[in-house]
Amino acid sequence: MAKTAETAALTDTRHATGMLATGSPSAAADRGDSGEASEDGGWDLAAIRAQFPILSRDVNGHPLAYLDNAASSQQPLRVLNRVERYLREQHANVHRGVHQLSAEATEAYEGARRAVAAHAGTGDAAEIVFTRGTTEAVNLVASSWGDAFIGAGDEIVLTKMEHHSNLVPWQLLAGRTGCDLRFVDVTPEGTLDLDDLDRLLATRPRLVACTHVSNSLGTVNPVREIVDRAHAAGALTLIDGAQAAPHMLTDVAKLGCDFYAFSSHKMCGPTGVGALWARRELLEEMPPYQGGGEMISEVKLEGSSWAKVPHKFEAGTPNISGVVGFGEAARFLADLGSDAIASHEDALKRAALERLDGIEGLRLYGPRDERTAVFSFTYGDVHPHDLSTILDQRGIAIRAGHHCNQPLMDHFGISATARASFYFYNSPQEIDALCDGLALAAEVFGGIA
Amino acid sequence: MIEPRSRTPGTIDREIPTSLNQLYQEVILDHYRKPRNKGHLDEATHVITMNNPLCGDVIELMLRVEGGSIAEVRFLGRGCSISQASASMLTGRVLGKSLEQALELSGKFTHLLHGDGAMLSDDDLGDLRTLAGVSKFPVRIKCALLAWNCLEELGDATDADSGSG
Numbered sequence A: 001m002a003k004t005a006e007t008a009a010l011t012d013t014r015h016a017t018g019m020l021a022t023g024s025p026s027a028a029a030d031r032g033d034s035g036e037a038s039e040d041g042g043w044d045l046a047a048i049r050a051q052f053p054i055l056s057r058d059v060n061g062h063p064l065a066y067l068d069n070a071a072s073s074q075q076p077l078r079v080l081n082r083v084e085r086y087l088r089e090q091h092a093n094v095h096r097g098v099h100q101l102s103a104e105a106t107e108a109y110e111g112a113r114r115a116v117a118a119h120a121g122t123g124d125a126a127e128i129v130f131t132r133g134t135t136e137a138v139n140l141v142a143s144s145w146g147d148a149f150i151g152a153g154d155e156i157v158l159t160k161m162e163h164h165s166n167l168v169p170w171q172l173l174a175g176r177t178g179c180d181l182r183f184v185d186v187t188p189e190g191t192l193d194l195d196d197l198d199r200l201l202a203t204r205p206r207l208v209a210c211t212h213v214s215n216s217l218g219t220v221n222p223v224r225e226i227v228d229r230a231h232a233a234g235a236l237t238l239i240d241g242a243q244a245a246p247h248m249l250t251d252v253a254k255l256g257c258d259f260y261a262f263s264s265h266k267m268c269g270p271t272g273v274g275a276l277w278a279r280r281e282l283l284e285e286m287p288p289y290q291g292g293g294e295m296i297s298e299v300k301l302e303g304s305s306w307a308k309v310p311h312k313f314e315a316g317t318p319n320i321s322g323v324v325g326f327g328e329a330a331r332f333l334a335d336l337g338s339d340a341i342a343s344h345e346d347a348l349k350r351a352a353l354e355r356l357d358g359i360e361g362l363r364l365y366g367p368r369d370e371r372t373a374v375f376s377f378t379y380g381d382v383h384p385h386d387l388s389t390i391l392d393q394r395g396i397a398i399r400a401g402h403h404c405n406q407p408l409m410d411h412f413g414i415s416a417t418a419r420a421s422f423y424f425y426n427s428p429q430e431i432d433a434l435c436d437g438l439a440l441a442a443e444v445f446g447g448i449a
Numbered sequence B: 001m002i003e004p005r006s007r008t009p010g011t012i013d014r015e016i017p018t019s020l021n022q023l024y025q026e027v028i029l030d031h032y033r034k035p036r037n038k039g040h041l042d043e044a045t046h047v048i049t050m051n052n053p054l055c056g057d058v059i060e061l062m063l064r065v066e067g068g069s070i071a072e073v074r075f076l077g078r079g080c081s082i083s084q085a086s087a088s089m090l091t092g093r094v095l096g097k098s099l100e101q102a103l104e105l106s107g108k109f110t111h112l113l114h115g116d117g118a119m120l121s122d123d124d125l126g127d128l129r130t131l132a133g134v135s136k137f138p139v140r141i142k143c144a145l146l147a148w149n150c151l152e153e154l155g156d157a158t159d160a161d162s163g164s165g
């Protein structure tokens, strides 16, 4: 494994080889880098990038600068190889056979559950339910818990910065049950208005469902604070961790929440798989989400009894290879170390903020502090789609649009932003590339109006 | 072996690639920044709104059809330069045409966007031909067609009306 990465590093020198706030002092001196102090000396960006084959491709004749990580991240060789090994050597259906392959597949699948549980910060792997992703995890709670325990007149508190996937499932539940949805306001800086939360808690809602990190503003919400206030008012809490889990080791015990949802494909794993963490008692009292094989204990024509958690919620043959890749991604992140990831991302964030701040006509949304390296902005009258097309000609991938956050866009009176979202494998050179690309956009548009 | 190449911070390459120059011609940016016939049309006989749910662009096309031809046309909307410039140009080109003729123009414009070079010499398209550069950016074709989809929608609705007697 290490050998593969090394070889790749040697053959791919075109791409950013700089290190940020890390690396040996001599390497920093070589680059004439005034640089920041090294806090996690082990961070070798070139070697890390070499583990992501896609990062060395060209797009439109330029080295790819992949800045759309909030939409989906790339996968390292370790994950790709693990999935391939599973498919080549271990595939069979899980939990069903007595033969060797089925045992190996089941062990790979359940091993992934332990790795993902460790990432979420629970020692009880049975508290991890595999889903298709964050979206399905939220839908699972809204259908299973919601249909069983929510009735007409009950209140559910969401926020105005929710991704559509933590909004629409609740709208559907409201349609089915007649419960009411309330929304915590967002301040002009793009943080949650906690006074407004208190007002909404006064009428004792049943659930507060809110995002950990905003996918368009990068805001890191004070989850522990929100959870404590919600619990004090007698409400359960669901946290959408899609944008947090990739960047930080989650500790559900520290957060204190009741449900936590996240997706594999935003944290170096494959698409089509994700997880719901929930406290075991909750999972035990919730009815199944879907019916079928795998989730049953005993089936008679008149009725059936359910398997134990988490299998009760995993009807049918699951996405086994996806889950295996998800588990490997969790191990990969654990090996990198969440402190090392955080410190590199923090350095990128500060560098990017400083550069973007200096660009005339650029308006950045979201708070200055308590944020991730996700930057939503508008640039003069250059529409985000045009910006994205122009940057793409330079190999720079950003996202343009409403980022599944239409109510939030409405809140700021805009219809779209450009969004550059960084991950730990991004380099300072890619910040330069982005800024150069913005200069090109200004040129194409004959100035920024 | 591939030549090593690296991003060189500090040197800003401002040379505009040809494809971008062809996409963002001055005429197009001018229509984007100074849209023609943008506003509400009080006496509209036909109003159609189309949006692109993926990107949030919206065009509302308002027509006053009198004696079988388009006597007045305006639009409202928001979105990228391509969708807005295309709408602005549409309003200039369909004025005075019958709905049928407008739809015929829509067909030609669609051919243009799909790279049909023959359309470049079709005067009926007028300044719409400056949008030919969109053909090099397939994901942007739907932007250029948004306003025209309103016309098509109107055409379909009119067909349905006459069909049902």
Ligand SMILES: Cc1ncc(COP(=O)(O)O)c(C=O)c1O
Residues within 6 Å of the ligand: A070, A071, A132, A133, A134, A135, A136, A163, A165, A166, A211, A213, A214, A215, A240, A242, A243, A263, A265, A274, A404
């Ligand atoms: C904050 C947030 N929640 C939920 C989702 C949905 O995740 P998925 O599409 O993987 O289910 C996303 C990703 O787009 C997100 O950013």
